[in-house]
Amino acid sequence: MKRVTLSGIFSRMMSAQPLVTLAVDIGGTGLKMLCLDAEGKALTERLRVPTPDPPTPGRLLAGLDTLRAKMPAFDRVSVGYPGVIKRGVVLTAANLNPRWIGFPLQSALQKRWKKPVRVANDAAVQGYGAISGRGVEMIITLGTGMGSALYTDGRLCPGLELGHHPWLKKTYEDYLGLRGLKKYGKKKWNKLLRKAVAQTAATFNWDHLYLGGGNTKLVTLQFRPNVTIVSNLDGLLGGVALWRDESQDQPVAGRP
């Protein structure tokens, strides 16, 4: 006879219900939120407030509370954070505040909102919303910082931080993040982007590259069909996929 386990009953109950995921994107300039249905389709409008200054954990979580108060009921939460996350804890905060380093974002939000929470790198979440799940796929996000994530057949290889990798005379992010855009101007920034795309093709041999993030609206380059610009909304739409990929370096809700 098949053994019936409590976790089996729990997961069947969960899959029978229309799960609502609250998707959160923490950015260097804006905090964004919307609710998604079980298939990852938007159920609400995307709400945004500016990232508080200074963006300390306390002030930023208070900003998230403000947005959350405007959202309908939800069952679980997915968060895209602009830095390295391991087991729900923040390890880097290049474009936020140093007080984030070591902050247990996942458990803090879980306690605050009393719902299961998963936290991952923002570019990784954005990529989940864009990829096809076939072959080697990469996303590069162009916003305040430069995000990057790599997938093979839909599974994330967590922890890639290409933005801080040395390139030319500085790092990729120095040239292609907001500081680089301001320093070099749109025309030169586009030339640098073309070079960077060619460099990543030679380094990672991706089958498909996605470019995301707010500053893609300034891209004037023409690419081959296996390089596509994706909508900024994907930053949040990937929130449901984050709960599907068990290769995530995240504790699964309900597991000790």
Ligand code: BGC
């Ligand atoms: C961070 C990345 C992040 C990117 C975009 C970079 O500075 O190191 O982890 O994905 O900015 O927010």
